[in-house]
Amino acid sequence: MSTASRPTVWRPAFTLGVVLMVALVLIAVVAPIFVTGSATAITDDTALPPGRGHPLGTNDFGQDNLARVLVATRLTLIMTVCAAAISVFGGLVVGVAIWLAPRVVREWCLRLLETAVAYPTLITALIIAAILLPGATTAVLALGIAGIPGFARVTANLAGRTARSEYFLTSRFLGVGSYQLAVRHMIPAMAEPLLVLATTIFSATLVEISALSFVGLGVQQPEYDLGSLLNDSLESLYTQPIEALGPAVMIVLASVAAMLIGDGLAAHADPRTARTWSPRTPEANATASPAADDEALVRVCKLAIRGGQQRRALVKGIDLHVAPGEIVGLVGESGSGKSLTAMSVAGLLADDLDLEAEELRVGDMNMKGTPTAAQLAQEIALIYQDPGTTFNPSRTMGPQLTEVLRTHSGYSRKEAQQAIIEALATVGIDQPELRMKQYPHQLSGGMRQRAMIAAAVVNRPQLLIADEPTTALDVTVQVEVLRIFHQLRRRLGTAVLFISHDLGVVGELCDRVVVMRDGAVVEELTAAQLAAGEVSDPYTAALLDAVPQIDTSRGLPEGSRP
Amino acid sequence: MSVTVKDEARPVPAEDDAIVRARELNLSFGYHHVLKDIDLDIPRGRVVGLVGESGSGKSTLAKAIVGINRISSGSLTVAGAELARAKRRARHALYRRIQYIPQDPYSSLDPRRTIAQTLAEAFDPKSANPRSHAEEIAAVLESVQLPASVAERYPHEFSGGQRQRIAIARALAVGAELFVADEITSALDVSVQAEIIRLLARLREGDAEHSMIFITHNLAVAQAVCDDIVVMRAGRIVEVGELDRVFAAPQADYTRTLLDSVPGGKGFKLS
Structure with a gap:
């Protein structure tokens, strides 16, 4: 934030206020010097109406009203x-x-x-x-x-x-x-x-x-x-x-x-009040027509995102695809554009950012347009980073978890509740009926995140977008959540776009890893290549190198080390 | 750590091999019993990792050691003095022998003060005049691998990693004996985290005087930084020992569970 780009304080209302105040101060300084005489001198012109010489008339003592006010x-x-x-x-x-x-x-x-x-x-x-x-x-x-x-x-x-x-x-x-x-x-x-x-x-x-x-x-x-x-x-x-x-x-x-x-x-x-931007206009056509030989579930072609005062390029024409049932990891450090890319795929990019793409589709939904909420709810599910803030703390878990089913899938309250209770059991949450009646703070962070995932996949969406879903969790809980993602794909064949900054996590879970840096894709790797360290891009190599590895053999006696 | 600043006012340390000694330490917030019967000795000149999951009490213990949290019962001796019983003046003198480095580099520096002003305050809390400490400021910045020219700039001009370096520089400037680093790499990108780890290793070279308590939830980071490890769970210490030995042959089940949960580790399994 440079001071140069800060909007001026001299807006009309403020200017008017300052002018008025300066005028009043001038009156306060000058008036007593010049008009004290007519303000205090008692004359015979008592109680005159407004007229020449006395714009506001005079009072009972014949003093000029205007002079007295000034x-x-x-x-x-x-x-x-x-x-x-x-x-x-x-x-x-x-x-x-x-x-x-x-x-x-x-x-x-x-x-x-x-x-x-x-x-x-x-x-x-x-x-x-x-x-x-x-x-x-x-x-x-x-x-x-x-x-x-x-x-x-x-x-x-x-x-x-x-x-x-x-x-x-x-x-x-x-x-x-x-x-x-x-x-x-x-x-x-x-x-x-x-x-x-x-x-x-x-x-x-x-x-x-x-x-x-x-x-x-x-x-x-x-x-x-x-x-x-x-x-x-x-x-x-x-x-x-x-x-x-x-x-x-x-x-x-x-x-x-x-x-x-x-x-x-x-x-x-408060600079927020001075924000000036026009929201982006979505394309009219909300249906995509993928090429006949394109079997990918998600297809992103030359996606570019611009934002900020200078319309800086945040994502620079990247390509990305996710096959049905595939788990793709999107990895990068802060500012790499990984979250922006995922949010564009979900159709949730902030309004003040410009989006351009040759193709941006999920199934047959054109995400450059505005597919209906029901369609989105059916096809795409989202998991956020912090399970502490995704739920409304003042409502019990039940209504929040069943909301999507009731609103978009035509379930009755009872049916939706039954479906969610079953789903909670599949992700290993004990006493699911009780959990539905509890408030978010009564569940642990790992339990909330598992509940979120369970509710997200009840609809059997084709795509699950997970934005750093384990970053806020403890390691022992992280394993449980990663296992659930793993089982989900096996059981339901849900494709997952998994955003993370942690190469270790991504390496364990994903089939394919896309590495991003400064808004561009630097490398695509299979899980096997990543595990074997077969990387060609120096940035990926540096990133891998930076992850500290745990070595449990260092403390063993000299002879018994592997 | 390589930078030491002479401090005339500092009392001569008592003959004691432990910089921190806790005996039957308990700490409660209201009805919430957070630390339970902690017995711990932290020897001088060691880097000790304090690991555990959220709610394990590791941060609470660290904050008790620096004097932010008051203990409820038991004893806690830091640098030879009992913090809880110390008089106001003695406590303030003790504060400068222990330095706390907070987690979030974005809130640990006053956004309205230049780096020089911030560091000058560490050298001389009374006058905080950057001009009379210009040389020391340049030296301490150099020790965290930042050029002296950054001194005139404001915190918002720096990245998270650079800010964390400045926070470390401030702790060095005080000339403390004990550093308490609370998750100082957790909010950083991995490449920046690696830089900070290298910096800590470099500062430690040939230094047996200073001690550090390094709080982290990341076992791999702990292994890269620490000599010893203290594993905590639900307010209790479950295992203490030399880090490599503990990792090679954990005695507590919980330590083993933790080690097996690290992605990429030997015991990690998804199915």
């Missing part, structure tokens, strides 16, 4: 900035300190903070303001302090994320002190989201400070801010409604400006 903006903005600063600074200190404190203190403080957050800010502020003498300073202090818990809670959440990260832990074990930990690692990591939150705090504080003045607990006569101007206009609201308009519009404008700036910053901080 002058009041300064005090409101200053008070808001001060109160928001107290909330932000106080919240930051509390939030960070909580995560640097010992665990027991932290837990108590977090609960205390949550209780404090439950009280509305304005009510807390009203209580503080009522205890102290009403006035501008009181209003600022009250709102500033009342805003601390909310900001501290968010800061503590963000700080907690950093505190649990490995780099923070490592630094702590290097003997770095608490203050340095906070300044070096914690605060920089949350600067962006906190900046966004600060603008929200600003806008909320602005409204609340005006509310305090409006009810008479804020700024006192003869000083005035936007809130007390609203209060003044209340008495003559029916005879002179225009007097309320000025302060009301000003409060809204300032608040909206801060919100727009905050939104713009948030959008900029």
Whole structure:
């Protein structure tokens, strides 16, 4: 991610917010210098309607309403900035300190903070303001302090994320002190989201400070801010409604400006919101017509995939085929394009990637088009890497395992359940009826993966695509799962496209191995060639070489080694 | 390991041949009894593999040794000091004699700090000023086969393997006596894993001072790196010994099952 490719922050809404805010600040700086006279001088022109010389009319003392609004903006903005600063600074200190404190203190403080957050800010502020003498300073202090818990809670959440990260832990074990930990690692990591939150705090504080003045607990006569101007206009609201308009519009404008700036910053901080791409259009024809002499189940011809901002080639025109009942291993390191290739075969390539191919078919389905969901469910089954995330943790296994059968194969609930229970038994899961009623977390990782495979093949699909299905498993469990793949092919004749980075696993299971690197196929080998080490490509040789081999004879006495 | 940094503040190690000694060590998280009656001696100057499957407690034990996890009962002596009983100051001094290298190279470096800043913090946690340690930083980077010019760059500019080298460099910079490496090759591609294994072997040449606990679930990797092995299962130690001897003639059934599960190994059978 280079800074050059980062989208600009100056989008229309953000620009509007900044322009508004600059204008308001200018008014706050300039207005009191020029129009204080007409805003404070008591004249005989009392309660005039809007007209020449007085665009918003005058009040009961003959003071110009517009001038008063412009002058009041300064005090409101200053008070808001001060109160928001107290909330932000106080919240930051509390939030960070909580995560640097010992665990027991932290837990108590977090609960205390949550209780404090439950009280509305304005009510807390009203209580503080009522205890102290009403006035501008009181209003600022009250709102500033009342805003601390909310900001501290968010800061503590963000700080907690950093505190649990490995780099923070490592630094702590290097003997770095608490203050340095906070300044070096914690605060920089949350600067962006906190900046966004600060603008929200600003806008909320602005409204609340005006509310305090409006009810008479804020700024006192003869000083005035936007809130007390609203209060003044209340008495003559029916005879002179225009007097309320000025302060009301000003409060809204300032608040909206801060919100727009905050939104713009948030959008900029999260690059996902700026993603611009048009989804690829699938071919209209979903049926493939394979050549008469082509007996392959899967046929991929010159598959090319492009993606990213620069439309970089991720897969570069590869050929691949899988015969019915064959187990083909697709091997490569990260970035080799093996998963992208498999996902294209399954018709599941992400929408923002471009796909081109002379031929891409499974059976008679054209995977460049969009075969119906029922057809896909019948023909292709998928097994993912992590059995911990393939199931919905809040539902029992039963409905999740029977879903495909019920939706696409016209099974009733009972029939589907019976079929799955039988399938679970064939992959060696004991008490299958009980497992159906259990939640995913009650099964071990190996059991979940076996259940996934069992459910996937109930339909007798022609092709099983397995994306690193044993990578997340322990070795002893990995053997069991590999055995199930092996039996499946013998029993049902299911073809398997097996993606893996582990040449050892692939060598044991597959009939044929396709080695990929940087989006291209470098070599195709039979299992026998791989086992004998008969490789011709230097990359494959290097890859084989890199796999550490276990040698159980090293510890034997000299004479008895084979 | 070849890089040692002089540390005046370091106390003289007690006369003791074991860098880690655990006696009847138990550790529970709430009601979950994770480590059960662990008795273990890890001699100085050895690389000891800690192997076992998920849930075996190998990571929990390693984290207890570095002081991240508190033990519930029994005793655990590390570098001659009992961590659990040590006062705050003594514990902090002990921290720098043990270094933990985490698994994920993508989360072990602060993304907002340059490599030089990260390493400077290891040399001097107080000031962390990269300029006053420029030579040491270059030396420690060279020992993990990275050019000194990488110091000014940020973590996102490096691959997983390079980041893991930097994490190792940071542990070396501290001048610790004991390294605890937690699955440091598991998240890497095999070719990169091979590089890290070679690097560890090179760092170890002619070094009998430093000890390392190497946690892995991959027995072949353990054999490539370790002298001794500790096999764990469900919170207990099932077998301890010199690695090659254990692999040639495993005493525990579980060790044999593990060895037979390695694809490409002698005992591996699919049907």
